[in-house]
Amino acid sequence: MAQFMDVHHGMKGITADQLQQAHQADLAIEEDEGVHFQRAWADPESGTVYCLSEAPSAEAVQRIHERSGHKADEVHAVPLSV
């Protein structure tokens, strides 16, 4: 398992409820791909959302996000962290 950071743009005005609902939608199906979404952070002003996950691949992360209706614009493996 590796760690991934994915980024969504174009989410201007996202609310706390919408972020929570999107995260729950991912959690509900993440096991299908062996993914776990750990955290997410949103900037409603610029419309940027960052999601931190553990997953077997970037493609697995993206497949869950696509099925939940919010495809990521970028998915980066982040093998280094402090």
Next chain:
Amino acid sequence: MAQFMDVHHGMKGITADQLQQAHQADLAIEEDEGVHFQRAWADPESGTVYCLSEAPSAEAVQRIHERSGHKADEVHAVPLSV
């Protein structure tokens, strides 16, 4: 205090030691601006680094990064998180 995610591009090939050293350089002076850098994640392949912090402002985050020699390309307030 608010939470911020900042992003650095152009860090291709960054190593675990370099990420640790950069983080330590921030921690050493972060109190001057009332900032605390909590986590950082790096993708050496695309050269992207994400830093999560608590700070009084985006400008305070940037001042610490500038003094440490690694100005961020983006600093986003992330008032929403899950």
